Amino acid sequence: MPERTSKSSGGGTRASKARAGGTAASRADRAAERRAAIVQAAMDEFIARGFAATRLDDIARRAGVAKGTIYLHFKDKESMFEELIRTAILPFVSRLAAPPPPSGSVRDMVEVLAKMFLQEVAGTRRADLVRLIIAEGPRFPAIADFYYREVVSRGLAAMRGLIQLAIARGEIREPKLVQFPQLMIAPMMVAVIWKSLFEHHAPLDAEAMLHTHLDLIFGARRPT
Amino acid sequence: MPERTSKSSGGGTRASKARAGGTAASRADRAAERRAAIVQAAMDEFIARGFAATRLDDIARRAGVAKGTIYLHFKDKESMFEELIRTAILPFVSRLAAPPPPSGSVRDMVEVLAKMFLQEVAGTRRADLVRLIIAEGPRFPAIADFYYREVVSRGLAAMRGLIQLAIARGEIREPKLVQFPQLMIAPMMVAVIWKSLFEHHAPLDAEAMLHTHLDLIFGARRPT
Amino acid sequence: MPERTSKSSGGGTRASKARAGGTAASRADRAAERRAAIVQAAMDEFIARGFAATRLDDIARRAGVAKGTIYLHFKDKESMFEELIRTAILPFVSRLAAPPPPSGSVRDMVEVLAKMFLQEVAGTRRADLVRLIIAEGPRFPAIADFYYREVVSRGLAAMRGLIQLAIARGEIREPKLVQFPQLMIAPMMVAVIWKSLFEHHAPLDAEAMLHTHLDLIFGARRPT
Amino acid sequence: MPERTSKSSGGGTRASKARAGGTAASRADRAAERRAAIVQAAMDEFIARGFAATRLDDIARRAGVAKGTIYLHFKDKESMFEELIRTAILPFVSRLAAPPPPSGSVRDMVEVLAKMFLQEVAGTRRADLVRLIIAEGPRFPAIADFYYREVVSRGLAAMRGLIQLAIARGEIREPKLVQFPQLMIAPMMVAVIWKSLFEHHAPLDAEAMLHTHLDLIFGARRPT
DNA sequence: AATGAATGAGGATTCATTCAT
DNA sequence: AATGAATGAATCCTCATTCAT
Known part of the structure; x- marks a missing residue:
């Protein structure tokens, strides 16, 4: 599940700097959750409509994230x-x-x-x-x-x-x-x-x- | 064979009147040829790209007809x-x-x-x-x-x-x-x-x- | 009804040359009929849809003539x-x-x-x-x-x-x-x-x- | 007054969260301005040309927005x-x-x-x-x-x-x-x-x- | 990191006009 | 004179991608 692929490398580092302790890693965790949600949603949509007919809008909506968020995890x-x-x-x-x-x-x-x-x-x-x-x-x-x-x-x-x-x-x-x-x-x-x-x-x-x-x-x- | 399906109605009737002899039927024939060209081109493009990714523009170009001509033969x-x-x-x-x-x-x-x-x-x-x-x-x-x-x-x-x-x-x-x-x-x-x-x-x-x-x-x- | 306006001037002349006698003027008559039909149809369509939304296709169909025929009577x-x-x-x-x-x-x-x-x-x-x-x-x-x-x-x-x-x-x-x-x-x-x-x-x-x-x-x- | 009608939903909510003080609301405000510009431009164009003859392109240009922006505010x-x-x-x-x-x-x-x-x-x-x-x-x-x-x-x-x-x-x-x-x-x-x-x-x-x-x-x- | 408003290139479709027959 | 197939410019609309917040 972790295999962060495209972008998103140092994010975690910076987050840990900012917080110090406590509910640490929660940022990274939430990012991972989001990514999983996108992956799941994208898979559903691609399967249902094929590559060309699938809209990123729909993926975003299904995943419960904003459209822009997808581009934080994938190049295009x-x-x-x-x-x-x-x-x-x-x-x-x-x-x-x-x-x-x-x-x-x-x-x-x-x-x-x-x-x-x-x-x-x-x-x-x-x-x-x-x-x-x-x-x-x-x-x-x-x-x-x-x-x-x-x-x-x-x-x-x-x-x-x-x-x-x-x-x-x-x-x-x-x-x-x-x-x-x-x-x-x-x-x-x-x-x-x-x-x-x-x-x-x-x-x-x-x-x-x-x-x-x-x-x-x-x-x-x-x-x- | 031309199984004229969608639009493009009358024409044929009148054409048959016009014929009678010689290099007749040229009008209807050319229409049939064009249709065949479109069908051929469309099949190639659809096979190569799938439905959604195929552009009617490309079909028209490949078939050697204008974009609008496609709509004389098919509804959409x-x-x-x-x-x-x-x-x-x-x-x-x-x-x-x-x-x-x-x-x-x-x-x-x-x-x-x-x-x-x-x-x-x-x-x-x-x-x-x-x-x-x-x-x-x-x-x-x-x-x-x-x-x-x-x-x-x-x-x-x-x-x-x-x-x-x-x-x-x-x-x-x-x-x-x-x-x-x-x-x-x-x-x-x-x-x-x-x-x-x-x-x-x-x-x-x-x-x-x-x-x-x-x-x-x-x-x-x-x-x- | 005659006020032939745009094009179509000498038509009658040529027709009378071609035929000589008999059912003469029938060509010109039929042309006049067609024109009247177009005028009537066009008026109906323009009234129903306004200028921009009216299609010449519909006018032609309603008048029972081919689209090209309209251009024999009107410039555009x-x-x-x-x-x-x-x-x-x-x-x-x-x-x-x-x-x-x-x-x-x-x-x-x-x-x-x-x-x-x-x-x-x-x-x-x-x-x-x-x-x-x-x-x-x-x-x-x-x-x-x-x-x-x-x-x-x-x-x-x-x-x-x-x-x-x-x-x-x-x-x-x-x-x-x-x-x-x-x-x-x-x-x-x-x-x-x-x-x-x-x-x-x-x-x-x-x-x-x-x-x-x-x-x-x-x-x-x-x-x- | 903006009676956001067609599309363009959420946004506002989140924006209000983001505000809190200062030059706040700028995002929503600018959206409202754009909408007003579109409305104004559209009214001008529609009045000048009627519904059918008005081009969305012209409305967009006159309003100073991109074509697609219109569709953020109106369905069609x-x-x-x-x-x-x-x-x-x-x-x-x-x-x-x-x-x-x-x-x-x-x-x-x-x-x-x-x-x-x-x-x-x-x-x-x-x-x-x-x-x-x-x-x-x-x-x-x-x-x-x-x-x-x-x-x-x-x-x-x-x-x-x-x-x-x-x-x-x-x-x-x-x-x-x-x-x-x-x-x-x-x-x-x-x-x-x-x-x-x-x-x-x-x-x-x-x-x-x-x-x-x-x-x-x-x-x-x-x-x- | 996350958002979503904004963009504008791209694509389907329409339709006035032409022209070979 | 009449036809209607063919054209392609014009137009609506969509959607991947960007970017200020």
């Missing part, structure tokens, strides 16, 4: 957007970097991961974040690059590792799958997009779909 | 956008309605369809059209609705039919697949998005991925 | 407006120039005139014409000038003549009235404006008001 | 116009509501009122305001309504009261005048319109006309 609309997306993506990066869940079968490991993804992304505001990245990617190469580097490539690499393991263990028979870890993830992408666009046309049981998908890859479970 | 930016998307989607609708290719195995039929899709969508400007729909869908429910109704639901229905046939013939073993025709299509979606966003990071051999995917579903071909 | 919007107003005012000019109704008492003469005015102006579209002149006068000095010269000054002169006659005959006692013929006309102006603006708030019996007004000037009639 | 051109007219009319409303001048004869009372009106309206910019209302009334029913309700109906009611009093006192003999208080006011209307349109054709001595008019109604003064 564009860099706010880029920074925002990055900030929102980061939690996932750390999740991906986390130690793999030491489950029994690879299928179980994949299933746990995928369910977590579905629960925490599909059907939540984060699904729209993915949509936002897809939507604005071409106009914000920096974001597409970041997303590819930090999320996609890592995610696929991790998935490829699991596939290799599964093949080694005999859980997966199709060896070519190693070259296309995207196949493992494809249904999740579809689920995310579906929830964003078509859920009210026809609800999708993403988890059931996931199971079917895993059955295709790992072979159907034998109901002992 | 918004309806131009919606109409454009619809127009661009229509060819697919007719394709989907076309008689299914009477191939031997279902797998072959699916493979032919999928390759056609990859060739004509993934890697072409049409991939960006799909991206555009994903991007602007929530802000243009009419478009999302249209797309769902005309393309998604029909495509899935067709796919479901093929799956049922394949199951009946024993080509597919997993019966639950009938409930999730999306699984059949998921890799294509991923390919389309990938080409739009990440192709220059890491090229994707969509056809090879497709084969692998089909092997998972239909079982790997036995190299006799 | 402005001169069309000026010419129109003039044309519409002319009938009044001739009326004012007409021999005064040879009635018995001056009061009767004034009353006849005033009633005619009320019937033919107040409560009709012509009332709005007066309003239009009041409204656009300052921006079209040519029109204000014309109106003053042709209608106001003449009307006041005529009225002054009647007042003098009435004073000479002893029908009117107040000699200063000669200097303010406007006083004779004032209630009519008020009636015209009232009908245009406030009639639906509170209907005004203009004729009864007129009688009261004349009673003030000529003395109440003795109901013998 | 139309509501600016309506609000402006209302604001300009209000002083009259309060005047009309003021206690009637307790003069001797009713004639004197009417004369005082009428002279005041002539001095403060006819011949001033306010005459053009009346003209503007006549001109734009039909296109701005809200304005016509307001004007009728606040000015016309009240003014006529007041006049009717005076007429009744005069009749009771025997100053006026014509009893029907009670039904047409408009007759009392008609010359003033004519004077106002005359000043706007024809003053440079033929100057009008409105006061002398008024006297003549009052002589007609109250009977000529006997030059003792």
Whole structure:
């Protein structure tokens, strides 16, 4: 949360000079709160309207700050957007970097991961974040690059590792799958997009779909 | 083809009177050409910048017409956008309605369809059209609705039919697949998005991925 | 009706050359009809919206001609407006120039005139014409000038003549009235404006008001 | 007085907090000044050109503010116009509501009122305001309504009261005048319109006309 | 640090006028 | 003579950004 990015460096120092003791740090704290509120509001607005159609006015109002305040934290609309997306993506990066869940079968490991993804992304505001990245990617190469580097490539690499393991263990028979870890993830992408666009046309049981998908890859479970 | 939609009414009638022979129809023809130029230019700009960031000025310049001319063909930016998307989607609708290719195995039929899709969508400007729909869908429910109704639901229905046939013939073993025709299509979606966003990071051999995917579903071909 | 003003001079000549005999003059006739239609339509629109807010498109549509046709008859919007107003005012000019109704008492003469005015102006579209002149006068000095010269000054002169006659005959006692013929006309102006603006708030019996007004000037009639 | 109407909300609150002493209120004051400048400039432009032909650009330039500033005070051109007219009319409303001048004869009372009106309206910019209302009334029913309700109906009611009093006192003999208080006011209307349109054709001595008019109604003064 | 009034470039839309047919 | 598609200047309005307080 702290990663103060754009401007706003020495502020705290000066504040501490001015006050000396007591309710110290409250200035900096309040600034951090404000920043968080802006980030939150901006994310909501960007998701709801896209980059170009989002008005800083609306962000400010939603965040409960004045328009000018935004410029104390971000250089301009564009860099706010880029920074925002990055900030929102980061939690996932750390999740991906986390130690793999030491489950029994690879299928179980994949299933746990995928369910977590579905629960925490599909059907939540984060699904729209993915949509936002897809939507604005071409106009914000920096974001597409970041997303590819930090999320996609890592995610696929991790998935490829699991596939290799599964093949080694005999859980997966199709060896070519190693070259296309995207196949493992494809249904999740579809689920995310579906929830964003078509859920009210026809609800999708993403988890059931996931199971079917895993059955295709790992072979159907034998109901002992 | 000109499906004159918004404004610009009469003209045609009178023009047809005027014709009768020779290089006739030139008036109406040129109008149709201009319209086509606008449509083309608008599609390019919308794909490149999204709805909100696209300037009618740029569309006009690119189409080689004056700004006002656009308004002879479209009511406003918004309806131009919606109409454009619809127009661009229509060819697919007719394709989907076309008689299914009477191939031997279902797998072959699916493979032919999928390759056609990859060739004509993934890697072409049409991939960006799909991206555009994903991007602007929530802000243009009419478009999302249209797309769902005309393309998604029909495509899935067709796919479901093929799956049922394949199951009946024993080509597919997993019966639950009938409930999730999306699984059949998921890799294509991923390919389309990938080409739009990440192709220059890491090229994707969509056809090879497709084969692998089909092997998972239909079982790997036995190299006799 | 013929007073072809702006352009369109030799048209008839050329037409007669082209045809020779038969349904001759039909071209010119049709042109005259069109012109009349345009004049009529333009007057309606100008009255309804004022000069600036009136669109030539609407005039053309209402007149049933193409927009370009208007320019065959008028140089531009402005001169069309000026010419129109003039044309519409002319009938009044001739009326004012007409021999005064040879009635018995001056009061009767004034009353006849005033009633005619009320019937033919107040409560009709012509009332709005007066309003239009009041409204656009300052921006079209040519029109204000014309109106003053042709209608106001003449009307006041005529009225002054009647007042003098009435004073000479002893029908009117107040000699200063000669200097303010406007006083004779004032209630009519008020009636015209009232009908245009406030009639639906509170209907005004203009004729009864007129009688009261004349009673003030000529003395109440003795109901013998 | 600033009756902040359309947009521009909060600000004031915070400003008052900030003040406390000295050259305080400067922020809010300057805003009020700007608003006044805009109102003044807008009134001038609207009077000079009418609603449709007035450009916000010109208003801004004349007021010495940027175009956007106008929109901090008014929602759009139309509501600016309506609000402006209302604001300009209000002083009259309060005047009309003021206690009637307790003069001797009713004639004197009417004369005082009428002279005041002539001095403060006819011949001033306010005459053009009346003209503007006549001109734009039909296109701005809200304005016509307001004007009728606040000015016309009240003014006529007041006049009717005076007429009744005069009749009771025997100053006026014509009893029907009670039904047409408009007759009392008609010359003033004519004077106002005359000043706007024809003053440079033929100057009008409105006061002398008024006297003549009052002589007609109250009977000529006997030059003792 | 925070505010929000002010700015003015920018963009959608309209409409008088032209001109090839 | 008549048409109406095409033009593009003109105009309203928005909104990112600045800056005095």
